[in-house]
Amino acid sequence: MFMSFDRPLYAVGFAVVATTITLVSPARAEPAPPYETLIEYLDRTPATLEAEALLDAANARAQQARALPNPSVTxxxxxxxxxxPFTGYDAAETTFSVSQPLELWGQRGARIGAARAEADAAALRRDQSRWAVAGRLALIYAEAEAASLQYELAVEALSLTQADASAVIALIEEGREPALRGIQAESEVEAARAVVDETQANRDAAFARLAAVAMLTEPVTSIETSLLDRAPSPFAQDVRNPLAVQIAEAEADAAGQSVTVERLRARPDVTASLGVRRFQEYDSQALTFGISVSVPLFDRNKGAISAARAEQRAAEARLTSLKLEVQADRSAAQARLNASITRTRAADNGVASAEEAYRLARAGFDAGRISQLELRSIRSALIAARNTAVDARIARVRAEVELARLDGRTPF
Known part of the structure; x- marks a missing residue:
């Protein structure tokens, strides 16, 4: 972990930390499952189930598109x-015929192609939904871990403040500090205690949110497997065609197929019939056959064709825009990830320096070489440095989640 808690200086403080955690933590902690385990259960989340259902519907429509039109029996x-001379039924002519619509001009193939294109786009949207859920889960998991760390840091800050306050009171009793310093020290302790209460509430809320999003049956009270400490690769992957662009291309293709379908619907409908006619008077029968063709005189499907072409133009415009935006967004996300990695490294170095500065300041305060104000300032710098390290890690997770979303993959 980026925080080192093994210095002799903190021996007294850690006793307070342990006591405080024992008092405020549940008797039996249930750690959250590791991030990899939660990712395996993505198929049961509502967003993934919705995307899967939409894909099943699109595949069913593609299957239905292959069905031939039903014949008619007359x-x-x-x-x-x-x-x-037509009294009764003796001179009747009875005809039994079967009529079959004929899908000419490539109408059936166009219908199948349009439905298949819609199913392909739905499959890509299903994948996008899965990656979005994985990214949201990674972010919520990291935020819960960060909230837990911030609570632990607040508890430790309280213990350090109490230890410093005890040292100030000892100096006041020796007459080496005015009583005003004691009042200031007590005020700092109360402020640190308020921060502990606030961070504890934030931690509990983050744990509850994680349990809800991950659909866990047991409440989460701790996180053992760290995601904040997992550093993503700073090197850019070769993503020639991001997922968002693939989806836009599939939607543009589906729109083009729809234009073909609507254009072919304007062609005449052709129906072939074959039957048997019974001549009751002559006790004989003969075959009948024929072709019927609709005449596209009034309805030539012009409105539907125009609408389909307009939707195709809109899909092509979205594709052109996405190709430009996604590349820019991906470059920016990669830059943010690289910057967050550097920021995290610098924050860790800042924590190490702040810890050493506080150790020296505390020794100097006990020896009477520095004032309480200087000690308080250095202690505040240490607390701020440790919180900055947590914030840097959250920023790194956010950058990795955004980059993974654009690439179409699971974060980390």
Whole structure:
């Protein structure tokens, strides 16, 4: 971990920390499962289930598009129950025929292609949803871990402040410091105690949010497997076609297929029929066959064709815009990730320096060489440095989550 707690200077402070944690922590802590374990359960989250259901619907429509149109069966009777010579049914002609619509001009292939293109786009959107859920889970997991660390830092800051206050009171009793210093020290202790209460509330809220998002049956009270300390690779991956661009390309292709479908719907509908006609008078029968063709005189599907072409233009415009934006966003996310890695390294160095400065300041204060104000300032710098290190790690996680979203992958 980036914080070192093994210096002799903190022996007294850690006794207070241990006592405080024992008092405020549950008797039995249930640590959150590791991030990798939670990722394995992404399929049960509502967002993933929704995306899977939409993909199943698109695949079902693609399967339905392959179905042939149903034939029609017709039974007709002519020249029956009229006036002479058609009295009764003796002179009737009975026809049984089967009619089958014929999908000419490539209509069936266009319909299948459009449905398949929609299913391909739905599959990519399903993948995008999974990566988005994984990124959200990584961020919430890291925020819960950071909230827990900030609470621990607040508890430690309280112990350091109490230890310093005890040293000030000892000096006041010896007559080496005015009583005003004691009042100031007590005020600092109360402020540190208020920070502990605030960070504890933030930690509990973050744990509850993590349990809800990860759909855990047991409440989370601690995190044992760190995600904040996991440094992503600073080197950019070769992502030639980001997922968002792939989705836009699939949607543009689906829009183009829809134009073809609507254009072919304007062609005449052709139906072939074949039947048998029974001549009751002659006790004989003969075949009947024919072709019917619709005449596109009034409805040529012009409105639907225009609408499909407009949607295609919109999809192509989105694709062009995304190609420019995604590359820019990815370059910015990569730059933020590199900067966050450098910032984290600098923050860790700052923590080490602040710890050494506080150790020397405390020794100087006990020896009477520095004032309480100087000690308080150096202690505040140490607390700020440790919180800055936590903030730097959260920024690094956010940068990795954003870059993973653009690349179409699971963070870390």
């Amino acid at each position: 039974l007709e009777a002519e020249n029956a129950y009229g006036r002479a």
